[in-house]
Amino acid sequence: MEELGIVSYGSHIPRYRIKAEVIAAVWGKDGAAISRGLGIFEKSVPSIDQDTATISVEALRAALKRCTTLNPTEIGAIYVGSESHPYAVKPTGTIVGEAIGATPDLMVADYEFACKAGTAAIQTCIGFVKAGMIKYGVAIGADTSQAAPGDALEYSASAGGAAFIIGKNNVIATINHTLSYTTDTPDFWRRAEMKYPSHGGRFTGQPAYFKHITNCATKLMEKAGSKPQDYTYAIFHQPNGKFPVNVAKKLGFTIDQVKQGLMVPYIGNTYSGASMIGLASVLDVAKPGDRIFMTSYGSGAGSDGFDITVTDTITKLARENAPTIAQLVADKEYVDYGQYTKMTNLLFWE
Amino acid sequence: MKEGVARFWRQIPERYNFMANKCESCDRVYFPPRESCPYCRRKSIGKMKKTKLSGKGEVVTYTIVHIGPEGFEEQTPYPIAIIKLDEGPYITAQIVDCPFDQIKIGMKVESTFRKIQQDGHTGAIYYGYKFKQRK
């Protein structure tokens, strides 16, 4: 089999956190009940000087620190997936490319597909590398997602991102198969010029998240000729702590396969970063031969599935050169609701 | 603030990647880069070599800004420090992700990529380095 897959990876999670109970208290709700219901205890909050571009740069720099033999000028493409690009017109990828020294011989585009824009970027990179058009491609999923004050999404919408370098040399995890499942499903959207998203309430569950992930995962296992028991780890998109566990059980995966990649209870839903941070957390501890199943989900709607096998080369990657997801999650400082509104620009400054 | 866009654009190599230069006659490092070395003067012409700094250094001194200049009002209060870079140059930059009472003179720091400023809510966003505690 041709070795094509992940060469290195890195992540960034802002260090500020707000507890679900602190948000609940502002709106006169029962925080403990909300945390239990959503499976989210706290979420990450970007500081006032962080956005999707800065998180993307930090994540990719972490990936480059781990892979000291890779020269950034060998990177031929950067695709950044996000629903919170800092500019409506002016690509985040240009800032990222310049900040890591990959410009100017570089293909760049920003992607948008709700929470699966980053995994769509991985698929694009696979195509270009496979075709021999580039040596290395970078796929980033990052967000500083916003929710309207008082909305149910306020307990989950958070910030973070992960970057993956895709190539054929020194592959630490081979991507054996990938496919997508896509339909027109209006479960969640944000109109141009609007600050906060809108959603279809209960419509976001069965016909959206569950249908797309289940179909994508089933088709992927058919293509790979595999079954849930063949995988060491499984990662599903995690808008809250309950959905990924329920969809995993429904498909025949166990909680033991899911928990290493389930970060949402401690950092919230990082949108485009969510499944990719889960994959990064798995790669932090993965051993040669481990097999990984990943299915993202993006509202609108679609799922991208990946069947991945960890290679012997992972032992040679300088994983210790950048912080693990566990370390990023543990390095935190709590803020109150007032500081949170200032940091996330809920207060509009003229 | 329109001329701000051009100025920031010209400074991208320094602000994003610590591009400095070094006088090959006396080995002094300049950040931001200089046309010639003030110590070697004519001897340094044609000998100023581009070099990328590590973005690591230590806090020489610092203060907390409570009333920020234009463009920084919404970030207050914030710490600003004079940092001696490992390669020699001294620079002024913000310290982030560190409770104020934990900032110490001599603290080892490393650079992190942040938003520095923006031209209001419709203008350009300027990115560059700030510093965080080195762990």
Ligand SMILES: [Zn+2]
């Ligand atoms: Zn000199």
